[in-house]
Amino acid sequence: MKEINGKMFKQMVLSGAIVLHNNHPEVDALNVFPVPDGDTGTNMSLTFNSGAEQVEKLADDTPIGDIAKTLSKGLLMGARGNSGVILSQIFRGVAKSLKGKETANVSELSDAFSSGAKVAYKAVMRPVEGTILTVIRESADAAAKYVQPDMEIEDWFSYFVKSAEKSLDNTPELLPVLKEVGVVDSGGAGLLLVLTGFMAALAGEVIEKVDNVGAASDVEIVQEEEKPYGYRVQFTLKIDDRKMNAFNLDGFINELKNLPGKNVDVAQKDNKVIGNVDTLKPGNALNTGLRFGEFTKVTVVNTEVSEEEKEEEIPMAPAKEMALISVAAGDGIKDMFLELNCDHVVSGGQTMNPATEDIVKAIKGVNAKHVIILPNNSNIVMTAQQAATVLEGEVDVVVLPTKTIPQGLSAAIMYNPEATLDENVDEMKEAIANVKTGQVTFAIKDTSIDGLEIKANNYMALCEKKIVACVPDKLEALKNVLSNLVDEDSEIVTLICGEDVTEEEQEAARSFIEENYEDVECEVHVGKQPVYSFIVGVE
Structure with missing residues (x-):
């Protein structure tokens, strides 16, 4: 086709949202730091879906400029995390370029994505190369040079997507930490999924939305249906070979129920366990699984607030x-x-x-x-x-x-x-x-960062952004944090204990600080935070 109208662009947007949704756990898995946050893919999917939901409400005869404007507004308000904000800015630039247009030809579409790259760069105070910014800029630049008058849009878009793939593959060469860990940039990967969905719609393909926590028909499933509450933790857990004998599906399910957990839906086939649980304590749910192996997929979503309540103003x-x-x-x-x-x-x-x-x-x-x-x-x-x-x-x-x-x-x-x-x-x-920060959390995968070997299930000691140790015991990790942060100028240590810390562990931590750092004032609080067993502030 020589031009696209609002109906086609609407189909492209909806297709892009589905492709990103279907594959966002793989994007989450690209995160460099092995912390159980699963954020980039989830954030980008929630962000883009926020825009797609608004676009879906529009009539098929809506001009392409209005479709782009609606998408931009939806992305703007639904943006989560840095990756989501940058994605929203890309399509803000696209909407700016398509403003007032009924349809768009290949040159106008190319100009729109070039505008998206420029707007996204301006939105970031200190742009970093080897990220989603690089992928949109390099692919938009390459596609702009490829444009020819009266070119078929499908031809141009295919080249645009291939250019994005090439740029994404090169991100480890621009960002050393990606090369060390052996992954490409997660934000760029999320953007490529959106563009892949766009191209599928142009080609007339229909992409079905799938549940990322589906189970094969020959897998034993145990399910308990109740209204959702708290956080929904969706996961795929690979049981360690050494712990297969210790793992019992019924026992695992009972542990999830006792969190307390509801809507327990768990399946096992061989050494693979997939499922979800609704719980007020997502960190504890993850800890339950990490005793037996390594998560290959993790998504945490707040389900406690109903859709009706979400629309209410504070x-x-x-x-x-x-x-x-x-x-x-x-x-x-x-x-x-x-x-x-x-x-x-x-x-x-x-x-x-x-x-x-x-x-x-x-x-x-x-x-x-x-x-x-x-x-x-x-x-x-x-x-x-x-x-x-x-x-x-x-x-x-x-x-x-x-x-x-x-x-x-x-x-x-x-x-x-x-x-x-x-x-x-x-x-x-x-x-x-004047404050320094340390944290203790658990690793969700084996990796190596800054020459330090990270083992899944062990606890990482983080000082500011640097991982200084990875050990089997959370209290030992805390000691590593303290030894790296507390010095002769330190006056106050604030220790915030997470939801997985027992009273005994809390008192042991307090005693260690008081006995080994006599010159500092120690304040201990029960934060009940997920993911981080301990958060430490040193002033």
């Missing part, structure tokens, strides 16, 4: 001059922020990044002239900044780029509702600069 608070919003996971950590004059805590963290819309609703709900946001996770900073952009001209929003919970707590301690915005921002920035 109750409007009385008008005020200034408000503080934080992002956190774990009831204990949320309470810590609320006790520090935080007006609202958005649910989210490593296992589930909030969408732009979640943060926009929170900003509107606190009803203040000036709003300070603490993202508390490097993968949420861009989403918070995008929320601020959405409300530009309505609310004065300042995003302090806190990348860890200890940074956020230190900033919140300095927050004074009676002070001016500038005074608060200056004090909070200084506090952020």
Whole structure:
């Protein structure tokens, strides 16, 4: 075909959403760090699906420019994580280029994706090559040079996708950490899936949406149907050969039910276990499986909020001059922020990044002239900044780029509702600069990073972004964190215990700190956070 109309572009969008959904666990598995977050593929799928849902509501005779505009708005509000925000910016650029058009020929389509690349680059403060940004730029540039007048769009798009594949394959050469771990960039892989779905629609292929946690007919299935609650943990678990004799399906199911867990749907065939469970404690669910082997797929989704509740606005608070919003996971950590004059805590963290819309609703709900946001996770900073952009001209929003919970707590301690915005921002920035962060979590796969061998099921000691040790015991990992962070200038150690930490382990950790670091003040809190057994802040 020589041009595409709104109906065809709508089909392309829906096809791209399905292909990304069907394959997002494979994108999750490309994440460099072996932390059980499964974020990139999940975030990109949720983001793109948010736009696709809006596009699906449009009539088939809607002009292509309006289809692109609707897609862009849906992606903007549904964007989760850095990968989701960048994906939304790519299609913001596409929509900008197609504005007002009834149809698009090959040159106009090529210009649209080139515009997408430019807008995405501008949205990132410090663009990194070897990422989704490189893939969209290089493929759009190559495809632009390939364009010929009156060229068939199918021919051009096929070349565009092949160029994206080539660029993706080259990402390890641009980003050393990808080469060391032996993977391509996950964000770029997610984008390629979307483009592959677009090309399938152009070719007239119909892609069916499939359940990533399906089971073969000859697999034993045990299922319990109840209303979902908490987090849905979907997984594929490969049982270690040495632990096959110790693994019992009925016992495993009972452990999941006792989390407590509902909607338990588990299947086993040979050494492969697939299924899902709804639980308030996703970290504990993952720990249950990791005792027996290695997860090859993990997805964690918040299912506690119904679709109807998602549409409701946060109750409007009385008008005020200034408000503080934080992002956190774990009831204990949320309470810590609320006790520090935080007006609202958005649910989210490593296992589930909030969408732009979640943060926009929170900003509107606190009803203040000036709003300070603490993202508390490097993968949420861009989403918070995008929320601020959405409300530009309505609310004065300042995003302090806190990348860890200890940074956020230190900033919140300095927050004074009676002070001016500038005074608060200056004090909070200084506090952020004076805190060091350590974390203990478990590895979900064998790998090697910075020359350190990582073994699945072992606990990793993380100091800032660097993994300093990987050991079988979580308390031993904590000791590694402390030895790397605490020095003669340290005055306060804040220890936040996760949902998998027992009272005995908590007391053992406290005793170790008090006995070995006598010159520091030790504060121990029960954070109940998933994924991270311990979070450590040192000031």
